[in-house]
Amino acid sequence: MACDALAAAFGQQVSYPGQLAYNQSQASFTSTQEALLSPACVIRPTCAQDVASIISTIVPGGCDFAVKGHGHAADGGFANIDDGVTIDMTSLTMLSLSDDGAVVSIGAGSKWIDVYTYLDPYNVQVAGGRNGQVGVGGLMVGGGISHFSARAGWSCDNVVNFEVALASGELINANKSQNSDLWRALKGGGNNFGIVTRYDVATFAQGDISVTLTMNDVSQRSAVFDAFANIANAPDFDPYTALAVEMYFNSTSKLWIIANEAVYTQPVPNPPVYDELVAIPSISSSNKITTLPAYANSSAIPQTYWLYASATFAPSTSFMLETFDIWNNTFFPIEAAGGVIWFCHFETVPTVMTAYADETGGNVLGLSPKDGNGVAPRYYIVMLISAFWTDPTQTQAIQDAGKTALEKVRSAAKSKGVGWEFQYLNYAGGFQDVIKSYGPENVEFLKKVSKKYDPDRVFQERVPGGFKLPA
Ligand SMILES: Cc1cc2nc3c(=O)[nH]c(=O)nc-3n(C[C@H](O)[C@H](O)[C@H](O)COP(=O)(O)OP(=O)(O)OC[C@H]3O[C@@H](n4cnc5c(N)ncnc54)[C@H](O)[C@@H]3O)c2cc1C
Ligand SMILES: *[C@@H]1O[C@H](CO)[C@@H](O)[C@H](O)[C@H]1NC(C)=O
Ligand SMILES: *[C@@H]1O[C@H](CO)[C@@H](O)[C@H](O)[C@H]1NC(C)=O
Ligand SMILES: *[C@@H]1O[C@H](CO)[C@@H](O)[C@H](O)[C@H]1NC(C)=O
Ligand SMILES: *[C@@H]1O[C@H](CO)[C@@H](O)[C@H](O)[C@H]1NC(C)=O
Numbered sequence: 001m002a003c004d005a006l007a008a009a010f011g012q013q014v015s016y017p018g019q020l021a022y023n024q025s026q027a028s029f030t031s032t033q034e035a036l037l038s039p040a041c042v043i044r045p046t047c048a049q050d051v052a053s054i055i056s057t058i059v060p061g062g063c064d065f066a067v068k069g070h071g072h073a074a075d076g077g078f079a080n081i082d083d084g085v086t087i088d089m090t091s092l093t094m095l096s097l098s099d100d101g102a103v104v105s106i107g108a109g110s111k112w113i114d115v116y117t118y119l120d121p122y123n124v125q126v127a128g129g130r131n132g133q134v135g136v137g138g139l140m141v142g143g144g145i146s147h148f149s150a151r152a153g154w155s156c157d158n159v160v161n162f163e164v165a166l167a168s169g170e171l172i173n174a175n176k177s178q179n180s181d182l183w184r185a186l187k188g189g190g191n192n193f194g195i196v197t198r199y200d201v202a203t204f205a206q207g208d209i210s211v212t213l214t215m216n217d218v219s220q221r222s223a224v225f226d227a228f229a230n231i232a233n234a235p236d237f238d239p240y241t242a243l244a245v246e247m248y249f250n251s252t253s254k255l256w257i258i259a260n261e262a263v264y265t266q267p268v269p270n271p272p273v274y275d276e277l278v279a280i281p282s283i284s285s286s287n288k289i290t291t292l293p294a295y296a297n298s299s300a301i302p303q304t305y306w307l308y309a310s311a312t313f314a315p316s317t318s319f320m321l322e323t324f325d326i327w328n329n330t331f332f333p334i335e336a337a338g339g340v341i342w343f344c345h346f347e348t349v350p351t352v353m354t355a356y357a358d359e360t361g362g363n364v365l366g367l368s369p370k371d372g373n374g375v376a377p378r379y380y381i382v383m384l385i386s387a388f389w390t391d392p393t394q395t396q397a398i399q400d401a402g403k404t405a406l407e408k409v410r411s412a413a414k415s416k417g418v419g420w421e422f423q424y425l426n427y428a429g430g431f432q433d434v435i436k437s438y439g440p441e442n443v444e445f446l447k448k449v450s451k452k453y454d455p456d457r458v459f460q461e462r463v464p465g466g467f468k469l470p471a
């Protein structure tokens with residue numbers, strides 16, 4: 001079968017159940033649901049040509065496969081597979097800054113902390129994941145929200161060239177002048193078109209950043225949501241701003257806590273833009289000037305069961321309050337053995353972020369400033385519901401609750417006239433119809449691109465993991 005053929009060609013790069021390299025790949029998933037799947041073998045390409053040859057070896061044999069970056073997707077089967085082959089990209093870690101410093105080439109198996117650490121001495125950076133352990137591979141093809149979103153758009157908007165291994169085993173570039181349709185499709189289209197082997201990404205000048213972290217009692221939520229809205233909706237919105245309001249619920253203590261991550265991407269101590277937020281009575285509040293790599297240097301999270309679900313809506317503080325009540329009413333009654341932590345976010349997608357795509361060849365996310373956040377409101381809110389737990393007997397109840405809460409939020413948003421179709425791929429649950437949420441024009445475009453570069457639909461039918469383009 002495919003593993004034997006791969007082993008004949010790639011030797012030690014192929015590992016089998018019981019072997020150390022196989023175990024390491026399995027252990028590196030953040031979600032237990034992924035780690036519980038058992039591929040027949042794991043292969044670790046070390047260069048782009050390997051990836052192309054692997055595809056040429058697997059595809060004719062009819063074996064299914066999965067593409068794994070740094071394993072941060074929540075759902076089982078997104079980047080791993082039972083019985084098939086898992087292509088673990090994490091050895092593709094080349095990093096190379098162009099002579100003029102304008103573009104950094106990133107091996108698709110890199111994680112963000114390595115990119116930031118490499119770039120910091122050159123005083124340039126790129127717009128990537130906030131948690132440095134997250135993979136470049138998955139975040140980029142799903143969009144990418146960063147501390148720099150208001151200056152640099154979605155992470156994917158900054159890709160000037162993708163090097164991609166196609167289903168045919170061909171290795172091609174997709175950029176503004178060559179294969180530009182594929183270039184645009186990969187900016188949000190997920191793993192539907194090929195395996196990206198290298199991302200060439202535009203950099204920007206960047207020094208130290210200012211990080212304000214505050215925690216509030218849940219009774220302050222109304223004031224926190226007001227501050228969030230006032231900051232995001234300011235007529236003179238400051239593009240160095242990056243604010244996420246995160247709310248944790250511990251099912252054992254039954255306590256909610258608000259944690260605000262207020263980053264300012266200039267080394268300004270206590271930036272005034274956050275004055276209203278900082279003035280709210282808090283449990284703790286701190287500000288520090290730090291480097292991006294030091295701040296993104298999160299420790300690896302232990303493997304647990306994970307749930308992700310996401311929706312997008314127009315700004316409305318009253319709707320944020322209503323959303324909180326939906327979360328609380330749905331999650332509060334759940335008595336999960338072993339405990340569950342619900343971790344819910346509000347993040348802003350400001351107008352300047354969606355406008356950026358128009359200057360960089362477009363993406364397929366289907367968000368555009370004219371959709372209502374051009375003049376006012378000036379931003380969207382992306383909501384993330386996530387949960388982590390350890391006891392498998394609780395999985396069904398937790399997943400049902402996550403789904404119920406999402407459905408309630410979406411239908412409440414619709415009835416209040418603040419709902420948006422867009423569902424953010426990197427925050428969505430496997431049950432969501434993400435690609436459809438990009439709108440019919442984008443779906444048609446993606447189908448056309450798929451027909452051209454993957455006429456046999458290998459990346460839908462043979463690579464079952466991830467959000468799939470419908471036939
Ligand atoms: C702790 C944590 C923090 C996060 N922080 C952020 C954040 O700040 N901003 C944000 O936008 N998102 C964030 N996310 C979400 C994150 O973007 C997604 O989980 C993303 O899919 C992770 O990419 P990965 O390579 O680590 O994951 P994987 O699970 O390995 O891959 C995810 C998907 O991408 C596909 N894929 C991976 N590599 C490639 C490739 N080279 N070519 C084609 N397809 C590929 C896989 O097949 C899979 O379907 C975070 C997630 C976690 C768990
Ligand atoms: C890999 O994991 C399996 C199952 O947990 C274990 O039996 C085996 O000893 C491990 N192999 C190595 C080399 O650690
Ligand atoms: C675009 O792709 C072509 C064809 O492979 C390549 O020659 C060119 O250098 C690429 N451009 C960029 C900006 O990478
Ligand atoms: C949740 O609350 C319980 C009870 O107070 C505590 O023991 C546990 O450490 C908390 N879990 C987390 C992850 O904070
Ligand atoms: C990240 O943390 C590790 C372990 O704490 C440390 O060894 C490493 O130097 C840190 N890297 C950066 C860029 O701060």
Ligand SMILES: *[C@@H]1O[C@H](CO)[C@@H](O)[C@H](O)[C@H]1NC(C)=O
Pocket residue numbers: 218256328329332
């Ligand atoms: C959450 O719901 C519970 C049960 O209905 C209620 O007692 C509690 O006050 C709510 N919490 C908040 C912060 O509203």
